[in-house]
Amino acid sequence: MGKLTDAEIVKILSDLISIKSVNDHEIEVCYYLKDLLAAHGITSKIIQLSETRANLVAEIGEDGPVLGISGHMDVVSEGDALKWRYDPYVMTEVDGKLYGRGTADMKSGLAALVISMIHIHEAGTLTYGRIRLLATAGEEIVGEGAKAFHQQGYMDDVCALVIAEPSEDRIIYAHKGSMDIRVTSKGKAAHSSMPHLGFNAIKPLIQFVYNLDEGFKDFTQTNRLLGPPIMNATIFKGGNQVNSLPEYAETEFNIRTIPEHDNSQFISYFKRILHKIESPDTQITIDTYMSRPPVFTTGNNSLVKMAQTFGKQYLNTQVEAQASPGVTDAADLLVDKDEHFPFIMFGPGNVSQAHQVDEHVDKSTYLSFVKLFSEMFPTYLQNLK
Ligand SMILES: [Zn+2]
Secondary structure, three states: OOOOOHHHHHHHHHHHHHOOOEOOOHHHHHHHHHHHHHHOOOOEEEEEOOOOOEEEEEEEOOOOOEEEEEEEOOEOOOOOHHHOOOOOOOOEEEOOEEEOOOOOOOHHHHHHHHHHHHHHHHHOOOOOOEEEEEEEOOOOOOOHHHHHHHHOOOOOOEEEEEEOOOOOOEEEEEEOEEEEEEEEEEOEOOEOOOHHHOEOOHHHHHHHHHHHHHHHHHOOOOEOOOEOOEEEEEEEEEOOOOOEOOOEEEEEEEEEEEOOEOHHHHHHHHHHHHHHHOOOOOEEEEEEEEEEOOEOOOOOOHHHHHHHHHHHHHHOOOOEEEEEOOOOOHHHHOOOOOOOOOEEEOOOOOHHHOOOOOOEEEHHHHHHHHHHHHHHHHHHHHHOO
């Protein structure tokens, strides 16, 4: 079949944008990619997580070390569609830019990975090692796709990982973890003139938040790449009538973790605070509904260096390597790997475009990444020989 043309490469992205995989329905993306890969002689497997959600895995190469290449298939909601200049699900090209939900985050990166795999396969340039595509579901919420890949052993023999999240201007090799925790308090409703007949759900929750904030001062360690941990109460609500004692209140926290103050520390910290403020009347529950660990690698490896070399060649810029505050699927894919593991986040699009109205990617950058990946992946593996 030969190499895909630029027009075909753009059409593939356009097809992917038209699939509304908004925090769900990744299985539709799987079907599309499976057919595309099959048309070029690459078999793939859909691993269902639910009726509408699935991961996709495909591999080329016979044996030897495995390079993992990964992208997520979900996108975030378009928000207020009226604010968009163009239909978010009809990819529109204007002045060399491709507009649409997911053009940057990260269907262009995903497409570039898949197409590079096709080009490598068709050109027969993979002479050593294997390339395994790990297309994930649910990256934008809790990372269930990446968690499933890890649990099912797909990462066990992977020796290096590229995630093509929008990061055309810098190569990321470390990032913080993230947690979302909901704390709910139950009380007993009563008329506010007779509070002894009820229990105010807000009261212990205020104490909880206050004590939690005070104690956070003791989280004094700072990671040399990632900086300090961050914790914020971002939601607080309770009560619905001014002359009634509220029977329910809740607060939510987002926490950004580092290896020195990791996710498990925060889980036990929340328990300690609960213990401190508990009384016979309090009914507080803690629900950690999202937890993705930090990723710490040193970046001191040939994958980072090679990405910089090829970045210079194909993107015509000196791409710096650095740590980032954002979270990727690496959080769950790399849980068993150590700091020497070669990991990069590098892909078309700018992170400032992610989740925005009028999200877009430069067409030329997207096409350049197809070429960059097509050359870099087999070269990286060959150099391991
Ligand atoms: Zn993303």
